[in-house]
Amino acid sequence: MLRTIAWRVPQIVATLVILSLVAYLAIGAMPGDPISLAMMADPRLGPEDVARMRALHGLDQPLLARWSAWATGVLRGEFGYSRLFARPAAEVLWPALRGSLVLLGTALALAAGIGVAAGMLAALRPRWRGVVDALALVSQAVPAFWLGILLIILFAVTLGWLPAGGVPDSGGVAETARFLVLPVATLAIAHLAAYARHTAAAMADVLRAPWITAARARGAPESRIAFRHALPNAAVPLLSLLALDAGGLVSGALITETVFARPGMGKLLTDAVMGSDQNLALLALLLVAGVTMLATLAADVAQRALDPRLAA
Amino acid sequence: MTRLRAGLAILLLLVIAAVAAPGVAAWLGVDPDVPDILARQAPPSADHPLGTDELGRDILVRLLVGARVSLAVGAAAAVASTVIGLAAGLLAAWRGGWVDAVVMRVADGLLALPALPLLVLLAALDPSAIGLPRGDASADVVRIVAILALFGWVGVARLTRAAAISVLARDHVRAARALGVGEGRLLRRHVVPALAAPLAVAGSLAVAGAILAESTLSFLGLGIQPPAASWGNMLANAQDLVFSAPMAALWPGLAIALAVAGAMLVADGLREG
Numbered sequence: 001m002l003r004t005i006a007w008r009v010p011q012i013v014a015t016l017v018i019l020s021l022v023a024y025l026a027i028g029a030m031p032g033d034p035i036s037l038a039m040m041a042d043p044r045l046g047p048e049d050v051a052r053m054r055a056l057h058g059l060d061q062p063l064l065a066r067w068s069a070w071a072t073g074v075l076r077g078e079f080g081y082s083r084l085f086a087r088p089a090a091e092v093l094w095p096a097l098r099g100s101l102v103l104l105g106t107a108l109a110l111a112a113g114i115g116v117a118a119g120m121l122a123a124l125r126p127r128w129r130g131v132v133d134a135l136a137l138v139s140q141a142v143p144a145f146w147l148g149i150l151l152i153i154l155f156a157v158t159l160g161w162l163p164a165g166g167v168p169d170s171g172g173v174a175e176t177a178r179f180l181v182l183p184v185a186t187l188a189i190a191h192l193a194a195y196a197r198h199t200a201a202a203m204a205d206v207l208r209a210p211w212i213t214a215a216r217a218r219g220a221p222e223s224r225i226a227f228r229h230a231l232p233n234a235a236v237p238l239l240s241l242l243a244l245d246a247g248g249l250v251s252g253a254l255i256t257e258t259v260f261a262r263p264g265m266g267k268l269l270t271d272a273v274m275g276s277d278q279n280l281a282l283l284a285l286l287l288v289a290g291v292t293m294l295a296t297l298a299a300d301v302a303q304r305a306l307d308p309r310l311a312a
Numbered sequence: 313m314t315r316l317r318a319g320l321a322i323l324l325l326l327v328i329a330a331v332a333a334p335g336v337a338a339w340l341g342v343d344p345d346v347p348d349i350l351a352r353q354a355p356p357s358a359d360h361p362l363g364t365d366e367l368g369r370d371i372l373v374r375l376l377v378g379a380r381v382s383l384a385v386g387a388a389a390a391v392a393s394t395v396i397g398l399a400a401g402l403l404a405a406w407r408g409g410w411v412d413a414v415v416m417r418v419a420d421g422l423l424a425l426p427a428l429p430l431l432v433l434l435a436a437l438d439p440s441a442i443g444l445p446r447g448d449a450s451a452d453v454v455r456i457v458a459i460l461a462l463f464g465w466v467g468v469a470r471l472t473r474a475a476a477i478s479v480l481a482r483d484h485v486r487a488a489r490a491l492g493v494g495e496g497r498l499l500r501r502h503v504v505p506a507l508a509a510p511l512a513v514a515g516s517l518a519v520a521g522a523i524l525a526e527s528t529l530s531f532l533g534l535g536i537q538p539p540a541a542s543w544g545n546m547l548a549n550a551q552d553l554v555f556s557a558p559m560a561a562l563w564p565g566l567a568i569a570l571a572v573a574g575a576m577l578v579a580d581g582l583r584e585g
Contacts, residue, residue: 015421137580141573143524145531146565149551153558247424254428255528259551269429274436285425292424 001304005297012293016286017071023285024067027278070282080279084271089279093287096268099167100252103264106180107187107253108245115192116238119199123207123234124226132200136193148186148259155182165260183260187253191245198241202234209233236307243299247292316581319516322574326379333376342370344377345539365560366549374541375563381542382523382571384453385460389522392461394515397468398507402499404469405476416473419466427463431525434459435534452536456529460522468514472507479506513582520575527568543568 045053054060058069073080082089122132156164162182168175206212207230215229252265265284272281337344340359347367356363362371404415435456479485480503488502529535530544538545543564550561 011417015417015424019421019425137573137576138569141520141569141576143527143531143565143568143572145528145551146547146561146568149547149561150565152551153561157555157558244423251429254432255531258532266429270432273429273433289421289424293420296420296424 001301004301004304008297008300012290012297015293016290019289020071020282020286021067023282024070024278025063027273027276027281028063028066070279079283082272082277082280084275084277084280089283092280093268093283096252096263096265097250097287099263100257100265101249103180103183103256103262104187104249104253107184108191108249110184110188111191112195112242114188115195116199116235118192118196119201120203120226120231122196122200123203124222129200132196136196139189139193142189144186144190144253144255145259147189148182148256151182151186152259165262167262179262183253183256183262186256186259194241195238198238199234202237203230206230206233232306236303239299239303239306240296243295244292246295247288250291251288314581315577315584319574319577319579319581322570323578326383326571326574329376330380330383333373333380336376337370337373340370340373342373344369344373344541347539362563363559365546366553366557369541371546371560371563374546375543375567377541378543378546378564378567379571381453381536381540382526382568385456385526386519386523386571386575388453388457389460389464389525390515390518392457393464393518393522394468394511396461396465397514398472398504398511400465401469401472402476402503402507405473405480406495406499406503412473415469419469422463422466428528431459431463431529432532432534434462435529452540456526456535457522460525464518464521468511468518471510471514475507475510476503479503482506509582513579516575516579516582520572520579523568523571523575 051060058066061069070080079089081087082092085092118132118135122129152164155162163179165182166179168179212225212229215225220229250265251269252267254266254270256262257264257267265288269281269284269288271277272284333344340361342359347369362375365371365374400415400419404412485498485502488498493502526535526542527544527547530542531548533545533548535544536542546564547561547568550557550564553560
């Protein structure tokens with residue numbers, strides 16, 4: 001176990017370093033650096049002003065030197081300023097991250113809960129299997145942006161029960177919740193299918209195991225077999241699915257954020273990359289990639305702890 | 313078996329729609345890309361069986377043309393992802409050691425990245441800088457397929473690697489090696505054919521993923537550029553019109569869901585065998 005961690009953590013760090021370099025070079029190679037944007041905004045800027053500004057911002061240095069200067073800053077905990085928002089990148093990131101964590105945390109908790117329940121239903125009650133399969137197929141095939149639009153048409157336009165998008169001005173809990181219902185429903189429905197399918201498959205596998213037959217032979221009630229014997233074992237493969245979604249917690253949901261006009265990491269990441277806001281884009285990218293890889297590692301470790309057969 | 317048949321039937325339906333698009337357009341006497349300002353948001357009629365959109369273009373014909381885009385992107389991206397993924401996965405399984413480690417770390421790195429913002433970034437880059445054409449709808453299709461293949465190979469590669477490792481350890485492969493069969497022939501004749509079943513599943517899942525990704529990019533305005541029709545960009549306008557023309561949002565979304573479900577049913581059916 002410790003060996004796994006000791007071996008994987010340096011790999012993650014190395015991947016992050018390489019990733020930051022590749023992303024830095026890619027963003028740096030995009031046309032239109034901050035100074036050329038300033039030139040377009042102000043026609044009075046002459047060539048000598050431009051050269052002075054480039055030197056001032058270090059843009060006359062080669063890309064590699066700029067990257068190492070940036071990396072040194074990061075090691076000291078300085079993530080630099082966001083160009084688009086003219087504030088420290090970490091300060092800009094925080095509200096978007098909080099928005100995404102609330103939205104996706106709620107949606108994924110719902111998706112995992114309902115998905116696992118539906119998967120168990122499909123595995124334990126074969127009559128329901130077809131229904132659960134069909135619903136899972138629909139939820140995977142329907143594009144999130146269409147689902148969002150349909151929910152808006154039904155609940156915001158036709159019935160007028162819920163707001164069509166945005167965030168409330170005042171921070172009352174009930175009001176915040178009202179604005180969350182439709183985006184959370186959109187995301188939860190989109191993520192639910194994977195949990196339902198994986199749970200159904202894993203439960204069906206586990207229920208064929210000899211120790212389930214043994215438990216039945218000893219007269220254990222079916223509910224105890226389902227929840228105490230089958231579910232914990234079936235949950236082991238689900239952990240890797242959960243780990244992949246954990247990355248989504250911090251990377252946000254661009255489509256849902258766009259359709260419902262909510263601030264979040266998906267929108268921030270896209271805006272930062274498109275606006276060649278290097279410091280902000282790199283910070284967000286590294287956060288997302290780091291969290292995803294750490295979550296995968298955590299899931300691997302947890303799986304090995306829960307299932308000694310994997311430890312070998 | 314029923315799933316495989318249902319999925320194939322849906323995909324066949326879409327192929328027929330794609331092939332019939334120019335014929336239907338000629339029969340109705342409408343051009344899918346030319347606005348008709350006097351017939352904006354017309355209700356369904358004999359001239360326009362599903363009505364017209366906010367610029368007076370026939371919705372039915374645009375849907376049929378959209379089927380061409382979705383099928384072209386889905387098929388091409390799936391083939392490209394499968395070929396690259398097969399090569400990478402096979403290489404990793406066959407060579408092992410540091411080659412395996414490098415290929416799989418690259419794959420992990422791509423998986424750890426937020427896929428959608430990166431797709432958006434790549435779609436927004438000027439394609440002429442890397443030698444891809446820019447302009448009409450077919451150029452957009454080529455551009456989107458290239459972007460999707462860049463990410464799509466990862467899933468196929470992981471699957472191929474896992475399957476190939478077990479095939480390479482089988483007795484018939486070891487027997488062939490012992491008989492002195494060359495490594496190239498060994499892979500071609502004895503390993504790749506044994507991978508056909510998992511590859512077919514991965515390929516049909518790639519079709520579903522590509523159709524969904526294309527519609528998402530087009531919805532965000534970065535895929536197929538208007539006036540050319542794609543199901544995704546038809547929905548982009550529909551969101552602004554939910555109050556005046558809610559029905560305009562119905563058909564393109566339904567078409568996307570149907571196409572994706574078709575490809576996924578095929579994958580499910582193939583998996584069950």
